Amino acid sequence: MVTENEIWQILQEVKDPEVPVLSVVDLGIVRHVQTEGDKILLTITPTYSGCPAMDVINMDIRLKLIEKGYRDVTINQQLAPAWTTDWMSEAGKQKLKAYGIAPPIYGSKSATGNLFSEEAVPCPRCNSVATKLISQFASTACKSMYRCLDCKEAFDYFKCH
Amino acid sequence: MTQPADTDLSHALTPEAWAFLLHLADNALILGQRNAEWCGHGPALEQDIAITNISLDLIGQARNFYQYAAGAYNAMSILNKTAVDHLLPRLWKGYDRQLEEDDLAFLREERQYLNLLISELPKGDWAQTVLRQFFFSAFQYQQYNDLLQAEDEQLAGIAAKSLKEVAYHLRWSSEWVIRLGDGTAESHARIDNALKELWPFTGEFFTPASYELRDTSTYSTAWSDRVTAVFEEATLPTPEGAALGARLQKGGKEGIHTEYLGILLSEMQYLQRTYPNAVW
Numbered sequence: 162m163v164t165e166n167e168i169w170q171i172l173q174e175v176k177d178p179e180v181p182v183l184s185v186v187d188l189g190i191v192r193h194v195q196t197e198g199d200k201i202l203l204t205i206t207p208t209y210s211g212c213p214a215m216d217v218i219n220m221d222i223r224l225k226l227i228e229k230g231y232r233d234v235t236i237n238q239q240l241a242p243a244w245t246t247d248w249m250s251e252a253g254k255q256k257l258k259a260y261g262i263a264p265p266i267y268g269s270k271s272a273t274g275n276l277f278s279e280e281a282v283p284c285p286r287c288n289s290v291a292t293k294l295i296s297q298f299a300s301t302a303c304k305s306m307y308r309c310l311d312c313k314e315a316f317d318y319f320k321c322h
Numbered sequence: 323m324t325q326p327a328d329t330d331l332s333h334a335l336t337p338e339a340w341a342f343l344l345h346l347a348d349n350a351l352i353l354g355q356r357n358a359e360w361c362g363h364g365p366a367l368e369q370d371i372a373i374t375n376i377s378l379d380l381i382g383q384a385r386n387f388y389q390y391a392a393g394a395y396n397a398m399s400i401l402n403k404t405a406v407d408h409l410l411p412r413l414w415k416g417y418d419r420q421l422e423e424d425d426l427a428f429l430r431e432e433r434q435y436l437n438l439l440i441s442e443l444p445k446g447d448w449a450q451t452v453l454r455q456f457f458f459s460a461f462q463y464q465q466y467n468d469l470l471q472a473e474d475e476q477l478a479g480i481a482a483k484s485l486k487e488v489a490y491h492l493r494w495s496s497e498w499v500i501r502l503g504d505g506t507a508e509s510h511a512r513i514d515n516a517l518k519e520l521w522p523f524t525g526e527f528f529t530p531a532s533y534e535l536r537d538t539s540t541y542s543t544a545w546s547d548r549v550t551a552v553f554e555e556a557t558l559p560t561p562e563g564a565a566l567g568a569r570l571q572k573g574g575k576e577g578i579h580t581e582y583l584g585i586l587l588s589e590m591q592y593l594q595r596t597y598p599n600a601v602w
Contacts, residue, residue, distance in 0.1 A: 207382075207483070209378075209379060209382060209487060210379055210382030210383045210385070210386055210480075210483055210484055210487060211354075211378035211379045211380070211381050211382020211383070211385070212378075212382065213378070240386065240476075240479040240480055240482075240483050241475065241476075241478065241479030241482060241483070242479075242482070243479070243482045243483040243486065244483075245486075276493065276496055276497050276500065276552075276555070277497060277500075295368060296368035296369070296371065296372055297372065297490060297493070297494055298368070298371050298372035298375040298376070298490075298494070299368075299371065300371070302375050302378055302379060302487075306368065320490075322486050
């Protein structure tokens with residue numbers, strides 16, 4: 162017998178392959194964990210429709226559970242309600258910042274606002290808000306790229322979604 | 323493999339609803355494939371990454387629609403299966419297994435693709451690519467917004483997911499249209515040329531196909547408002563022949579394509595046709 166709580170603990174060890182400081186739990190993509198005897202049923206939701214990390218994440222979850230002795234695992238994908246960066250845990254956001262990625266600003270909308278307008282994204286290194294958007298699309302689908310006008314460093318911003 | 327959990331097959335799809343799914347998927351797949359041609363060729367590293375990120379989003383959306391369509395087909399009554407038979411890949415029929423997303427994406431014939439013509443046109447120069455993306459994203463934004471109200475919860479769920487991505491595509495492409503239109507003489511001339519090339523293809527957005535569940539002509543006003551606002555900022559003329567009648571290039575939604583689609587498909591389908599059932 163395994164409890165749902167134990168599974169949540171194990172999932173804390175499965176990291177996002179693109180942002181290895183964040184666990185899949187921090188990301189907020191694990192929607193449900195259900196256990197029945199040794200059977201485990203997980204429901205996860207993708208971040209972006211085309212996020213190539215999702216397949217790897219599925220595999221990593223399976224491998225981690227096998228490593229812990231759980232072989233009977235079903236992973237379902239659920240699209241609705243759509244994932245939002247608001248589901249990212251506070252701990253996750255702190256870890257992102259420490260890693261050098263500006264965390265998503267809570268409650269901020271995805272890009273529907275005025276053209277050429279920029280969010281005041283604080284630099285994760287020096288906390289300056291004198292930052293400038295370089296590109297709305299960066300190293301992965303979920304990030305945009307900024308530059309800090311004070312410390313001169315470029316940084317990724319985990320964009321709101 | 324993960325299975326979509328919220329694929330509710332209790333209400334079987336009608337043949338029209340199924341064709342509509344393919345249409346939505348094909349739009350996203352074909353433009354995604356087209357944009358991917360920029361990979362490694364973008365005008366600047368950041369923009370190369372931006373256009374290929376958009377490509378990835380579109381292909382992801384296409385996968386969601388194809389997965390849904392494949393599962394729905396497998397659960398259909400014999401009668402409905404017969405009614406959509408003309409849209410199924412001939413090669414798959416010889417495989418003797420259930421229909422999968424890749425069969426729909428990679429094995430159909432040109433005439434079985436139901437994408438908008440504008441999605442298959444060549445990538446052209448950067449101006450043509452960004453203007454096409456702008457027209458397309460402005461349309462997709464209206465369409466997915468409308469699909470949020472669809473009775474089919476799976477369809478509404480895919481639309482909700484995709485809409486957040488499209489909002490970024492629309493903003494990015496709007497900014498590029500303005501940047502080129504209101505830029506140098508060279509950039510203005512290029513986007514003006516792209517406009518002449520693409521405008522005749524924009525009428526197809528608002529001409530509903532027989533299988534379309536929603537009346538796309540109702541998106542026309544909001545689309546035009548967006549185009550007019552961006553064009554004013556971009557110092558571009560409002561195109562002549564704004565009336566739908568002057569934008570006659572259509573047929574893609576019914577499988578009648580330009581000569582460009584076949585070439586795109588032969589490259590995209592090469593692997594699955596040469597090595598049937600190959601997996602990554």
